[in-house]
Amino acid sequence: MNEKFITAGIGIAFGIALAIGFFIFISRPKAPPPPQPTPISQNPPAPQTVNPLTIDSPSDGDIVTASPLIVSGLTSPKATVVVTGPADEQMVLADDKGQFMVKLKLEEGENTIVAAVVDERGTLQTDKKQVVLEIKSQ
Amino acid sequence: MKKIFFVLFLTANCYLLTASVFAETATPSASQELLDRVATKVATLAEKMKKATAGEITSVGSKSFFIGDTKINVSEVTTYYKIKAGNRTTIDFKNLVKGDDAAVIGTLDSATGEITARQVIVKIQRLTLSGKVTIIDAKKNIYTLDGKEAEIDSTTAVKTATAAAILKSKYSDIKVGDNLIIYGYYVKPSTPLTTLKALIIPQ
Numbered sequence: 001m002n003e004k005f006i007t008a009g010i011g012i013a014f015g016i017a018l019a020i021g022f023f024i025f026i027s028r029p030k031a032p033p034p035p036q037p038t039p040i041s042q043n044p045p046a047p048q049t050v051n052p053l054t055i056d057s058p059s060d061g062d063i064v065t066a067s068p069l070i071v072s073g074l075t076s077p078k079a080t081v082v083v084t085g086p087a088d089e090q091m092v093l094a095d096d097k098g099q100f101m102v103k104l105k106l107e108e109g110e111n112t113i114v115a116a117v118v119d120e121r122g123t124l125q126t127d128k129k130q131v132v133l134e135i136k137s138q
Numbered sequence: 139m140k141k142i143f144f145v146l147f148l149t150a151n152c153y154l155l156t157a158s159v160f161a162e163t164a165t166p167s168a169s170q171e172l173l174d175r176v177a178t179k180v181a182t183l184a185e186k187m188k189k190a191t192a193g194e195i196t197s198v199g200s201k202s203f204f205i206g207d208t209k210i211n212v213s214e215v216t217t218y219y220k221i222k223a224g225n226r227t228t229i230d231f232k233n234l235v236k237g238d239d240a241a242v243i244g245t246l247d248s249a250t251g252e253i254t255a256r257q258v259i260v261k262i263q264r265l266t267l268s269g270k271v272t273i274i275d276a277k278k279n280i281y282t283l284d285g286k287e288a289e290i291d292s293t294t295a296v297k298t299a300t301a302a303a304i305l306k307s308k309y310s311d312i313k314v315g316d317n318l319i320i321y322g323y324y325v326k327p328s329t330p331l332t333t334l335k336a337l338i339i340p341q
Contacts, residue, residue, distance in 0.1 A: 109259035110192040
């Protein structure tokens with residue numbers, strides 16, 4: 001009888017020890033995963049992008065009744081913008097939002113207006129609009 | 139049948155009475171206001187129909203001509219001007235010839251795409267080129283901008299956009315690597331652009 005109690009006690013103690021050991025094993029702090037190697041880029045870093053230059057006003061094909069004409073648009077903040085037509089050329093600094101506005105003298109008839117900026121890579125960015133200055137009837 | 143006629147008679151009477159009452163209540167100021175509104179609407183529509191186009195005259199007919207694919211109709215109220223070397227002269231329809239560069243201001247017929255001209259202005263169209271100067275042939279005064287050739291010489295008005303202002307320059311100031319905006323025209327399609335004006339934008 002005593003032998004059975006002793007065997008059962010040993011079994012229970014062994015089970016408890018096994019459970020405690022398992023609990024300690026699963027609750028131990030896990031080691032961080034080994035760092036993955038960072039892929040090395042084959043390309044050089046891309047150059048800084050600049051806002052595209054656009055003339056917002058006038059629109060292509062506009063009929064204009066007076067000269068000078070206000071030319072406005074959008075580019076990179078603080079960019080120097082050159083605006084030119086067949087009869088005039090002007091230079092203006094874009095504001096903090098990249099907006100620019102300039103008065104440009106026009107010729108009677110067809111005028112192609114070109115706005116230009118040189119970006120950080122030294123490339124000329126342009127936008128063009130064609131307008132017609134109406135001749136006032138006499 | 140009698141009932142139907144009676145109902146029709148009553149309806150007709152009601153309509154006539156109502157119409158006459160409305161006609162009597164329209165005051166002169168209200169009529170004027172209506173006329174003004176109609177006139178404004180017509181002016182707005184006319185403004186929307188205003189259309190300009192420019193390009194080379196490709197053919198001339200008896201009462202019309204073409205700029206590219208666009209048919210330009212003329213009328214007795216169409217006015218014609220020619221601008222040469224900054225001087226404007228009045229011309230006639232008969233003076234228009236194939237190959238002229240013309241700008242047209244008129245009214246667009248949205249159904250046909252044709253324009254009825256109010257004003258025709260003939261002058262040499264200034265074409266533009268822009269880009270970086272890659273080659274300079276100093277002997278022939280030919281400057282290549284991104285693959286396109288332009289002839290720039292002492293007759294070309296050259297200016298430079300500096301940090302402070304736009305200053306007069308000489309064509310010999312143009313260097314390889316400079317950015318240029320030029321205005322000119324083609325004497326023949328295969329020849330370099332004859333440059334009237336060049337603006338240097340240094341890097």
